[in-house]
Amino acid sequence: MTPAEPPPATAPPAPKAPSTTATTSRGPDTRPAAARPRPRRAVTTLLALVLTGLLALGVLVSASNGAFAIPPGDIIDSIAHRLGLGGAPVEGTGESVLWNIRFPRVVLGLLVGACLACAGTLMQGTFGNPLAEPGIIGVSSGAAVGAVAAIAFGLTFAGNWTIALCAFIAGLATVSVVYLLSRSGGKTEVVTLVLTGVAVNGLAGALIGLFIFYADNAEITTITFWQLGSLSQATWPKIFAVAPLAALGLLAAPRYARRLDLLALGERPARHLGVDVERLRLHLIVIVALLTGAAVAVSGVIGFIGLVVPHLLRMAAGPGHRALLPLSTMGGAAVIVWADLAARTAAAPAEIPLGILTALVGSPFFFWLLRRTRRRQGGWA
Amino acid sequence: MPLDRSKSTAARRRRAAGPGPVPARPASLADAAVALGGKEVLRGVDLEVRAGEVLSLVGPNGAGKSTLLAALSGDLPTAAGEALLWDRPVGEWSALEAARRRAVLPQAHRVSFPFTVRDVVGMGRAPWAGTGRSGEDEDRIAGALALTESDGFADRPFTSLSGGEQARVMLARVVAQDAGLVLFDEPTAALDLRHQEMVGRLCRGLAAEGRAVVIVLHDLDLAAAYSDRCALLAEGRIEACGPPAEVLAAERLGRVYRQPVTVEADAATGLPRVTPVRTVRDSGPRSGLLDISHG
Numbered sequence: 001m002t003p004a005e006p007p008p009a010t011a012p013p014a015p016k017a018p019s020t021t022a023t024t025s026r027g028p029d030t031r032p033a034a035a036r037p038r039p040r041r042a043v044t045t046l047l048a049l050v051l052t053g054l055l056a057l058g059v060l061v062s063a064s065n066g067a068f069a070i071p072p073g074d075i076i077d078s079i080a081h082r083l084g085l086g087g088a089p090v091e092g093t094g095e096s097v098l099w100n101i102r103f104p105r106v107v108l109g110l111l112v113g114a115c116l117a118c119a120g121t122l123m124q125g126t127f128g129n130p131l132a133e134p135g136i137i138g139v140s141s142g143a144a145v146g147a148v149a150a151i152a153f154g155l156t157f158a159g160n161w162t163i164a165l166c167a168f169i170a171g172l173a174t175v176s177v178v179y180l181l182s183r184s185g186g187k188t189e190v191v192t193l194v195l196t197g198v199a200v201n202g203l204a205g206a207l208i209g210l211f212i213f214y215a216d217n218a219e220i221t222t223i224t225f226w227q228l229g230s231l232s233q234a235t236w237p238k239i240f241a242v243a244p245l246a247a248l249g250l251l252a253a254p255r256y257a258r259r260l261d262l263l264a265l266g267e268r269p270a271r272h273l274g275v276d277v278e279r280l281r282l283h284l285i286v287i288v289a290l291l292t293g294a295a296v297a298v299s300g301v302i303g304f305i306g307l308v309v310p311h312l313l314r315m316a317a318g319p320g321h322r323a324l325l326p327l328s329t330m331g332g333a334a335v336i337v338w339a340d341l342a343a344r345t346a347a348a349p350a351e352i353p354l355g356i357l358t359a360l361v362g363s364p365f366f367f368w369l370l371r372r373t374r375r376r377q378g379g380w381a
Numbered sequence: 382m383p384l385d386r387s388k389s390t391a392a393r394r395r396r397a398a399g400p401g402p403v404p405a406r407p408a409s410l411a412d413a414a415v416a417l418g419g420k421e422v423l424r425g426v427d428l429e430v431r432a433g434e435v436l437s438l439v440g441p442n443g444a445g446k447s448t449l450l451a452a453l454s455g456d457l458p459t460a461a462g463e464a465l466l467w468d469r470p471v472g473e474w475s476a477l478e479a480a481r482r483r484a485v486l487p488q489a490h491r492v493s494f495p496f497t498v499r500d501v502v503g504m505g506r507a508p509w510a511g512t513g514r515s516g517e518d519e520d521r522i523a524g525a526l527a528l529t530e531s532d533g534f535a536d537r538p539f540t541s542l543s544g545g546e547q548a549r550v551m552l553a554r555v556v557a558q559d560a561g562l563v564l565f566d567e568p569t570a571a572l573d574l575r576h577q578e579m580v581g582r583l584c585r586g587l588a589a590e591g592r593a594v595v596i597v598l599h600d601l602d603l604a605a606a607y608s609d610r611c612a613l614l615a616e617g618r619i620e621a622c623g624p625p626a627e628v629l630a631a632e633r634l635g636r637v638y639r640q641p642v643t644v645e646a647d648a649a650t651g652l653p654r655v656t657p658v659r660t661v662r663d664s665g666p667r668s669g670l671l672d673i674s675h676g
Contacts, residue, residue: 130493264492272485
């Protein structure tokens with residue numbers, strides 16, 4: 001080892017020669033790697049097509065089914081008519097049922113599903129933890145506190161947007177608190193996260209109970225029904241009330257995909273790779289609050305969508321967020337549309353609240369995921 | 382004022398254009414102190430990192446090796462003194478600007494989701510996204526995989542690999558980052574004999590390309606074999622810094638590690654070889670805890 005010669009230094013690393021020559025003791029660089037095809041890209045495309053199909057079919061079937069059946073062909077005609085592409089309105093009351101009851105409900109379902117699944121994906125990436133989900137860690141109930149407060153106290157300071165705004169603000173406060181409380185040393189233990197969720201859900205439940213205590217009968221009915229999670233109150237004005245929040249969150253999310261990938265390495269390594277982690281975290285928290293607030297304000301607490309959908313898609317398409325975020329958003333929308341169809345037709349003419357249905361399916365999934373995570377980590381510390 | 386402005390514009394343009402060539406002294410610490418939890422774990426450290434050179438950091442547990450690396454990388458702020466990266470205090474660079482200049486291999490490896498090995502190594506290219514250098518991505522990734530002998534499992538999920546394999550993949554990620562200053566924190570800890578030597582050769586290769594390499598090592602023989610200079614740390618200070626043959630003296634090592642050693646020149650290479658003085662088996666102090674003679 002020659003001690004420090006005057007540094008040859010200033011030569012920049014030769015661009016096209018990835019230092020193999022200097023040190024490798026292996027044979028010529030055959031690079032089987034770069035030549036290999038990437039099956040994941042094909043899987044992603046296929047999934048996108050399948051989800052688009054499921055989504056379109058779901059919209060059509062959901063709009064067609066109900067107490068008043070409307071043939072899918074008439075629906076397409078009616079849409080074409082409204083778009084000025086020929087076609088004709090549905091006969092009789094059908095047109096009104098379709099445009100004032102079915103479509104608002106379907107569109108709201110798409111919006112809520114997309115928001116919840118996208119928020120779940122973002123949260124899992126932010127916490128580096130597959131169990132993070134707005135419902136489980138209490139962000140949904142936090143947002144619900146804001147919405148219930150708005151209903152119970154008859155707040156109208158922002159007109160039509162009041163409930164959504166209150167849900168967003170309360171959701172933002174909750175997600176920040178959960179984040180601060182469940183992190184230590186740059187990472188989030190699963191146990192801490194889930195237990196923080198238990199505590200936050202408990203507190204939110206108490207606050208909602210308190211507001212119900214002060215509310216009058218009519219408000220109590222609204223709150224209770226809404227709390228179970230349902231799309232049955234869907235109207236166009238409600239959709240317009242939350243659409244800006246949802247759109248803002250959904251459009252902003254994909255911009256963070258690459259940085260979320262890097263965050264999987266941990267905070268410090270992500271910073272070493274050029275990510276301004278503090279700012280990223282702040283932005284992601286605001287986006288999660290936007291999405292969760294938008295969904296909760298109009299549909300109450302619908303759990304597990306943000307857990308199940310990203311998880312299944314991650315298994316199929318890989319963990320890269322550039323594919324996962326859009327796929328989850330579509331997947332969430334598709335799942336809600338079909339789930340809502342089931343919720344309102346399975347026990348017709350009665351209607352199972354959607355939140356109860358998703359919890360029935362989602363909870364066992366959560367059990368399974370919890371056990372698997374525990375097995376992988378060799379038990380909680 | 383006009384002078385100032387033109388100067389800062391020039392500086393900004395220079396930075397925007399990328400890190401430029403590696404300066405002769407890519408990083409340095411001057412009278413640096415670092416405090417952790419109120420305790421000063423590093424004090425009065427002067428250290429110059431030179432391009433084209435491998436600098437090894439050795440010393441007993443808790444001597445401050447990782448802390449020194451963290452001060453160089455900008456992870457920990459200096460409580461006193463100065464840490465420079467290129468020509469500026471390391472804390473003044475944005476995360477992205479710093480990432481285009483220095484790469485860091487931390488001690489612990491964790492990947493939250495089952496990214497493939499190739500994905501993980503590709504993350505090392507993130508600082509160059511959107512620049513002219515992103516065209517090299519595929520070559521750099523393939524080169525780094527080959528260099529660390531990780532190409533055999535490039536398409537497997539990182540989370541399914543053994544500890545040693547994971548360590549090599551992380552090494553590949555750092556190599557792929559293509560930074561002028563490369564900081565390794567105990568890269569050989571999980572590696573077998575062959576791959577420890579591979580790391581040594583890799584460091585030489587990086588230095589030969591004009592980069593500066595700083596590597597924390599516990600194996601003094603590795604440090605002796607592959608570094609141009611060796612800094613021995615003890616209790617938050619640099620005890621000695623210079624060519625390994627000078628720094629790794631038996632008397633000094635015995636005192637710093639509180640473990641007597643002998644240092645001989647290796648018959649084949651002439652490099653210093655450090656061997657702990659081992660007491661004869663069974664004659665060590667008995668704890669009494671395992672004594673079963675009392676029945």
